[in-house]
Amino acid sequence: MTKRKPPEDTARIAQRDPYAIHGIEQLMTLFAGGEFLAKFMEDHRDLLQQMQDHNEEYGHKGAKGSFSLNVSYELGGAGDLAMRAQADFKGPKKPASQAAAYVDEDGQLTLFSPMMKRMHSGVRDVTPHDPETGEVRDV
Numbered sequence: 001m002t003k004r005k006p007p008e009d010t011a012r013i014a015q016r017d018p019y020a021i022h023g024i025e026q027l028m029t030l031f032a033g034g035e036f037l038a039k040f041m042e043d044h045r046d047l048l049q050q051m052q053d054h055n056e057e058y059g060h061k062g063a064k065g066s067f068s069l070n071v072s073y074e075l076g077g078a079g080d081l082a083m084r085a086q087a088d089f090k091g092p093k094k095p096a097s098q099a100a101a102y103v104d105e106d107g108q109l110t111l112f113s114p115m116m117k118r119m120h121s122g123v124r125d126v127t128p129h130d131p132e133t134g135e136v137r138d139v
Contacts, residue, residue: 027071031085043067043089050091058095066090 021027028037047065055063067089074082104110128137 028085030083036085036087040069040087043087047089047091054092054094062095063092065092 021030025037028040031037032039044067047067051063051065067087070086070088072084076082101109101111102113104112104114129135130137
């Protein structure tokens with residue numbers, strides 16, 4: 001196990017080293033000569049725009065997005081550190097298309113409602129009625 005330096009020694013070294021990396025933004029600018037960070041910020045902006053577009057088109061439900069940032073290190077024998085960074089963005093999913101239909105007596109899809117079929121079957125015969133006025137009589 002390696003011996004760790006106390007925190008006060010680390011702070012002193014960091015003050016003396018003008019090349020020390022002090023933040024995540026500085027770290028991200030190391031990859032691809034700064035292009036990785038620029039592309040990451042562009043993709044992040046696009047993700048937020050996709051979420052706003054989804055909200056306008058479909059409403060707030062499902063307006064979700066995320067990103068994963070993976071930085072991997074490999075230490076070389078001379079103390080050098082090989083680094084790789086990858087970012088994956090996931091925008092909101094569009095809701096599934098919806099439709100409605102009915103199933104007829106043969107088990108086939110149809111747009112004709114069974115209720116409409118009953119309505120178009122003709123006028124019902126109401127037997128106890130007055131033929132002159134059409135008034136229904138109580139039995």
